[in-house]
Amino acid sequence: MPTEPGNASHPARPAASGVGRRTLLGAGAALAAGIGAAAGALTGDDRDVRTDGASGAPAPEAAIPFHGARQAGVTAPQQAATHLLALDLPAAASRTAGRTTLRDVLRALTRTLAGTAGGPAPDPRLGDGTPARLTSLVGVGPALASRLGLRVPAALAALPPFPGDRLDPARGDGDLLLQLCADDRWTLSVVAELATTAARDAGATLRWAQSGFLPRTPPGTTPRNLFGFKDGTANPDRRAAEQWVWGPPGPHRDGTVLVYRKIHMELGAFTALPVERQERAIGRRAGDGVPLTGTAEHDDPDIYAKHPNGAYVIPPTAHVRLSSPRLDRGARMLRRSYSYDDGPDDRGLLFCAFMRDPALFTRVQTRLAARDALTPFVRHRASAVAYVLPGAPRGGVLGERL
Numbered sequence: 060m061p062t063e064p065g066n067a068s069h070p071a072r073p074a075a076s077g078v079g080r081r082t083l084l085g086a087g088a089a090l091a092a093g094i095g096a097a098a099g100a101l102t103g104d105d106r107d108v109r110t111d112g113a114s115g116a117p118a119p120e121a122a123i124p125f126h127g128a129r130q131a132g133v134t135a136p137q138q139a140a141t142h143l144l145a146l147d148l149p150a151a152a153s154r155t156a157g158r159t160t161l162r163d164v165l166r167a168l169t170r171t172l173a174g175t176a177g178g179p180a181p182d183p184r185l186g187d188g189t190p191a192r193l194t195s196l197v198g199v200g201p202a203l204a205s206r207l208g209l210r211v212p213a214a215l216a217a218l219p220p221f222p223g224d225r226l227d228p229a230r231g232d233g234d235l236l237l238q239l240c241a242d243d244r245w246t247l248s249v250v251a252e253l254a255t256t257a258a259r260d261a262g263a264t265l266r267w268a269q270s271g272f273l274p275r276t277p278p279g280t281t282p283r284n285l286f287g288f289k290d291g292t293a294n295p296d297r298r299a300a301e302q303w304v305w306g307p308p309g310p311h312r313d314g315t316v317l318v319y320r321k322i323h324m325e326l327g328a329f330t331a332l333p334v335e336r337q338e339r340a341i342g343r344r345a346g347d348g349v350p351l352t353g354t355a356e357h358d359d360p361d362i363y364a365k366h367p368n369g370a371y372v373i374p375p376t377a378h379v380r381l382s383s384p385r386l387d388r389g390a391r392m393l394r395r396s397y398s399y400d401d402g403p404d405d406r407g408l409l410f411c412a413f414m415r416d417p418a419l420f421t422r423v424q425t426r427l428a429a430r431d432a433l434t435p436f437v438r439h440r441a442s443a444v445a446y447v448l449p450g451a452p453r454g455g456v457l458g459e460r461l
């Protein structure tokens with residue numbers, strides 16, 4: 060694996076060399092249009108989204124279909140608001156009994172989520188004439204998978220502890236993970252209530268819930284996090300996502316793994332730093348998200364570029380250096396994070412990333428925990444991992460192949 064000391068094989072290049080730009084151009088136009096377009100390009104199925112006849116763009120009020128090869132909570136362009144829910148299943152007398160409860164809960168969730176994602180509203184609070192534009196995903200946690208002997212990717216496993224973690228078990232983990240996304244909090248609140256009730260009636264209990272949001276961002280541009288930096292720029296294009304985000308050919312092809320971390324951020328301390336120090340901590344410019352080695356936001360950060368005095372342009376402790384796919388043989392994750400606000404003393408990031416193998420997260424987080432310039436300003440407070448199930452075909456139920 061190429062690492063920092065291996066840089067000798069990468070002769071220093073001048074800052075803003077054309078290499079990063081060429082690489083990026085090869086990555087396709089979707090990235091150039093920002094996360095909305097990039098995530099939309101990951102759909103990879105035949106979802107029937109109604110479009111605006113003139114522009115071909117999705118009509119703003121169009122529902123996003125629930126059914127499809129892959130769950131819309133990963134494939135649809137990122138929406139403004141999210142609500143995550145974790146459910147636990149009761150300890151069962153036998154694997155068969157446990158699987159029956161799981162099947163009942165997944166059937167109840169499928170019915171509720173499919174019913175709220177379009178068509179006639181199942182609840183008068185969702186039905187003011189326009190469809191709810193809900194997207195969702197449902198995933199299975201590693202503990203449940205091993206308890207019931209479920210057919211999940213071999214790579215699905217709980218994350219190891221990382222230095223500096225202060226995890227609250229009551230706000231993390233869970234047998235089932237749901238992520239609901241919509242353009243507004245109202246829809247999420249109503250659907251979360253309907254989904255929780257349906258799951259409870261089928262035998263599950265609510266373990267934790269967490270809501271998050273994005274700033275108002277023009278379509279096709281990258282949203283900012285609460286440190287004020289664009290977050291989600293360097294995401295995989297469609298081809299890279301097939302290799303690194305979705306499962307390999309076989310039963311998990313249309314599934315992926317979600318890594319969720321609730322990360323408290325010391326906003327006052329970080330934003331009080333001079334902007335130039337903030338930019339060196341990230342490795343990108345605050346205003347436009349351009350890497351310190353580039354000229355456009357979607358230029359690839361060139362972690363090998365040096366100043367004439369031999370110092371790296373992107374500092375050794377910069378976040379984009381330590382999280383660079385170049386240190387992981389090109390492996391990539393799809394980040395779709397949200398901000399959260401749990402009162403004046405607790406604001407931060409709901410880090411949500413999708414990848415084929417969560418060992419990638421472990422490698423990146425191990426480097427970040429040790430050296431990232433952001434580390435003194437963040438604290439991981441909750442964590443969860445889940446196998447995001449393939450989508451349900453029309454008339455089908457999530458998790459049929461488990």
Ligand code: HEM
Pocket residue numbers: 284286288289290291292293294320322323324341343360378379382383384392407408410420423424427433437
């Ligand atoms: C509160 C904590 C964090 C903040 C504020 C933060 C912020 C950022 C920012 C501003 C960027 C540059 C823009 C972009 O490409 O999206 C970035 C990139 C990235 N971050 Fe984070 N991040 C955080 C935590 C994490 C964690 C926990 C991981 C994984 C363990 C991670 C993985 C990455 C990756 C893979 C990239 C892209 C690197 C590249 O390809 O250039 N981040 N992050």
